Amino acid sequence: MKQIQKFDIGHLANGAHFLFITDVTECAEKDAKLKTKAAGEIATLRKALTAEDAALKLAQKNLLSDEIKRADERRDTLYRTFKKFVEAAVDFPVKASAEAAVRLRQLLKEYNINPQMQLDRETGMLLNLITDLSGKFNNDVMRLGLTPLLVELKTVNQQLRTATNKRTNDRMLKIIGQLKLARAASDEAYRTLVLKANALAVIEGEADYEPFIAYVNEEVKHYKEEAMARPKKQDGEKKPSTSKKTVEKLLPAFEEENGFAPGTLSLTGKTAKDEDGAKLYELVSLSGESVWVKVEDGKLVKVEKAS
Numbered sequence: 563m564k565q566i567q568k569f570d571i572g573h574l575a576n577g578a579h580f581l582f583i584t585d586v587t588e589c590a591e592k593d594a595k596l597k598t599k600a601a602g603e604i605a606t607l608r609k610a611l612t613a614e615d616a617a618l619k620l621a622q623k624n625l626l627s628d629e630i631k632r633a634d635e636r637r638d639t640l641y642r643t644f645k646k647f648v649e650a651a652v653d654f655p656v657k658a659s660a661e662a663a664v665r666l667r668q669l670l671k672e673y674n675i676n677p678q679m680q681l682d683r684e685t686g687m688l689l690n691l692i693t694d695l696s697g698k699f700n701n702d703v704m705r706l707g708l709t710p711l712l713v714e715l716k717t718v719n720q721q722l723r724t725a726t727n728k729r730t731n732d733r734m735l736k737i738i739g740q741l742k743l744a745r746a747a748s749d750e751a752y753r754t755l756v757l758k759a760n761a762l763a764v765i766e767g768e769a770d771y772e773p774f775i776a777y778v779n780e781e782v783k784h785y786k787e788e789a790m791a792r793p794k795k796q797d798g799e800k801k802p803s804t805s806k807k808t809v810e811k812l813l814p815a816f817e818e819e820n821g822f823a824p825g826t827l828s829l830t831g832k833t834a835k836d837e838d839g840a841k842l843y844e845l846v847s848l849s850g851e852s853v854w855v856k857v858e859d860g861k862l863v864k865v866e867k868a869s
Contacts, residue, residue, distance in 0.1 A: 586752065685719060692719065810829065843855055
C-alpha cells in the first residue's frame with residue numbers, strides 16, 4: 563500500500579519550508595479526487611500558507627518607519643551641505659581657511675561616505691567621521707565656522723542610531739514570533755492532510771490517490787536530499803573548517819567592522835563556493851540587503867555576490 567512518507571518539515575529553512583508547503587497545496591488543489599474528499603483539510607492548508615506568506619514578507623520587508631526615513635533624509639542633506647561648504651572653502655582667499663578646507667576635504671575623501679549606502683553602514687561610518695571632526699580636525703571645523711552644522715549632524719546621526727536599534731529589537735521579536743506561529747500552523751495543516759490522504763488510500767484504494775501520494779513523496783525525497791542533506795564524515799576525514807555555527811559566532815564582529823547595527827544580519831541558508839572552492843554564505847540585513855561572506859583567518863570577509 564502506497565503511503566506518503568513521514569517528513570518533519572519543521573527543520574527546513576524558512577524559504578524551503580514555504581516552497582514545500584506551496585507546492586503541496588497547489589498539487590492538492592489540482593487533484594480532482596482529493597479536493598473533493600479532503601476539501602476542508604486543503605482549505606486549512608491554503609489558509610495557513612497565506613498566513614506564512616504574510617509573515618515571511620513582513621520578515622523580509624524594510625523595517626524603516628517614516629520617521630526614520632525622514633531623519634535619514636535630513637542627515638544626508640546635512641552631510642552634503644557640509645561637503646559643499648568644505649569644497650567651496652578650498653578656494654577661500656584666506657590661506658589658513660583654505661588650508662583647513664584642504665585637510666577636511668582629504669578626510670572626507672578618505673571616508674568616501676555615500677548617502678545612498680545601507681543605512682546602518684552609513685550610521686557607523688558617520689559616527690567615526692564625526693569623532694575625527696570633533697577631535698583631531700576640530701580646529702579646522704571651527705575655523706570654517708562649521709561647528710553648528712557638525713553638531714546637528716552628530717545629533718541626527720545619534721537619533722537614527724538609537725531609533726533603528728530600538729525598532730530592530732521591538733519589531734524583530736514580534737516578527738520572529740509571528741513567523742514561528744505561522745510555520746507551526748502550516749506544519750499541522752500539512753500533517754492533517756497527509757493523514758487524510760493516507761487514510762483515503764487505505765479505505766478507497768490507492769488508485770485515485772496515487773498521483774498525489776507519488777508527487778508528495780518525490781518532493782519529500784528531493785528536500786531530504788537537497789534541503790536537509792548533511793555531509794557525513796568519512797573515517798579519518800577531518801571536520802569541515804567552517805560551519806553555520808562558526809559564521810554565527812563571527813557575525814557580531816563583522817557587523818561592527820562593516821557598520822551594521824548589532825543583530826541586524828542573519829544567515830539566509832544559501833551557500834555557494836568561490837573559484838578556489840571556499841564556502842560562501844549569504845547574509846541578509848533587516849533592510850533586505852544581501853551580503854555574501856566567507857570565513858578567512860578566523861573572521862568573516864565580504865566577497866562578491868555568488869553566481
